[in-house]
Amino acid sequence: MLVEFSIKNFRSFKDKTTFSMQTAPYLKKHKDTNTFQFPSMNLLKNAVIFGPNGSGKSNVFEGMATLRDLITNFAAPKGRGIPKLPHQPFKMHDSNENSDTEFEVILHLDKILYQYIVSFNENQINYESLSILKKSKDECLFIREYDQEEDTYHYWLSSKVNDFRNLTRKNILYLSILNQFNDTHAINIVNWFLEDLQIVRTNYELKHYGHLLDRLAEDKNLKDNVVRLLRVADYNIIDLELKEKRQKIPGFIKEYFEYDDEEEFIEYTDVFTVYNRFDSNGELLGATSLHADSFESRGTKKMIIIAVILLDALQRGKTLLMEEFDSAFHLAISKFLMKLFNTKLYNKSSQFILNTHEVSLLDNDILRVDQIWFVEKDKDNNSDLYSLYDFNDANDRPRSDITYANDYLKGKFGAYPVINNHVFDYNFLHRSEDE
Known part of the structure; x- marks a missing residue:
């Protein structure tokens, strides 16, 4: 630690x-x-x-x-x-x-x-x-x-x-x-x-977290816990589908990263979010899935990644540094996560350091x-x-x-931006009255 x-x-x-x-x-x-x-x-x-x-x-x-x-x-x-x-x-x-x-x-x-x-x-x-x-x-x-x-x-x-x-x-x-x-x-x-x-940086595109998604695909218990955490945080996602994909490696990529000649494809895990599907009367018809990177909001993708990272850290006793913790989260979700970081029941050996x-x-x-x-x-x-x-x-x-x-x-602790409101009286953008 x-x-x-x-x-x-x-x-x-x-x-x-x-x-x-x-x-x-x-x-x-x-x-x-x-x-x-x-x-x-x-x-x-x-x-x-x-x-x-x-x-x-x-x-x-x-x-x-x-x-x-x-x-x-x-x-x-x-x-x-x-x-x-x-x-x-x-x-x-x-x-x-x-x-x-x-x-x-x-x-x-x-x-x-x-x-x-x-x-x-x-x-x-x-x-x-x-x-x-x-x-x-x-x-x-x-x-x-x-x-x-x-x-x-x-x-x-x-x-x-x-x-x-x-x-x-x-x-x-x-x-x-x-x-x-x-x-x-x-x-x-x-x-x-x-x-x-x-x-954890500020880029939350799922494709940048392949190693974590691989763990999610391999560990059903981890995936189920991620879904539970999403539900507790008031997301309507009922499941996550993880599909193995293959993509041909472009020639210039192979040359730059020195892939073996025999390697033609790279494999990666793609994520789909699963929701309940209803008819016009509100009756449940079944479930439908969306390609997360294509259809989900930045906040939802961030929450999925954070849920995986958080549960992985809690499970493995990691020290986690998270940039711009508040961005893309509702305040209630941010506070919920902070309570989880500090819980006696769930956090046995992990540290969470946030900036905001x-x-x-x-x-x-x-x-x-x-x-x-x-x-x-x-x-x-x-x-x-x-x-x-x-x-x-x-x-x-x-x-x-x-x-x-x-x-x-009130500025008691410092670290608070001081805005000089008097500049409005001096036309600091040099605007003319005709503009």
Whole structure:
């Protein structure tokens, strides 16, 4: 599970910024439903990042996706690698453009608390370390640091870590090399990024989720649960039909992706939504099906995909990052899903991190103050990420009865667009009275 993620000098984040899924101290509200309780710490099941468009909230997810790409692009021994590393520094200040991007992640995996740090530019890894965090004394597994004056790397390797320095190039992570040679700790971390971290973008065309639809076709129980979830969310879909299709591979596609000469077709799963069909008197005639990608609305297709992703995550204990959670959903459905994320009965080991600008989701009946985060930009276009927990009362304790939405709309927490209405008096579009 994700404990913390920190970014520095990445896109709109100039300074080191930390997002945490660890519960804040002293909070008891929704403890039994909204948190996982471990001997070493308590973690949140769900967090929501609020902020206006352009504030940088998506860059938190992009940072996690970039770290995943950095780790997993070199995870396979026969991988081609990439000529340049994904260095995307803060470009609003000339002192940052040539500086390293830095990521730090803390993960709770198999009862072990890992801390992994990496710093890099577009050409090479400049710093990398892996540690196991413990109550008494942290255990460092390795440190790798580039010495610019000597143009070489200095390593510190624990006795538990094998020496593969001669196999490690400047643009390859030592963590990835350890993974290739079956180091247990490296495998745990790389597998979490490969299998347990899922980032849901804003494209909800069903054809882009073939791997999930394949699971839906193979697992009748999963499909039945998806239909049940759709019905609970007030969709009239009574079933989903999944049909295997074959499509001939165009020649230029075969050449570009290096298909074998024998491969003439690709197979994929197509989805049809099934509805009850009635006559003019309202009598049930039977069922009819629609090709989902052709006839269903964006919202319905999104709900089908989200239902599959959500139930898959709940079943497999994944950490799910979802962009623009509120788009294409009715508010009631969004709140229903958030309640499901935080349920004691259904969510045993999954985390759901959402970003949105839907103020109505600031619901203190669903969320704790430590589950709510805000992002805003300062005058230098630097994004700032902070928790609602930071806004404490006189006793330095968060108020459990705070009216989140009203106070947010009043600007109490920041991260709210300020519109200068006086510009209307100054003809800011330079319109003439004759137009």
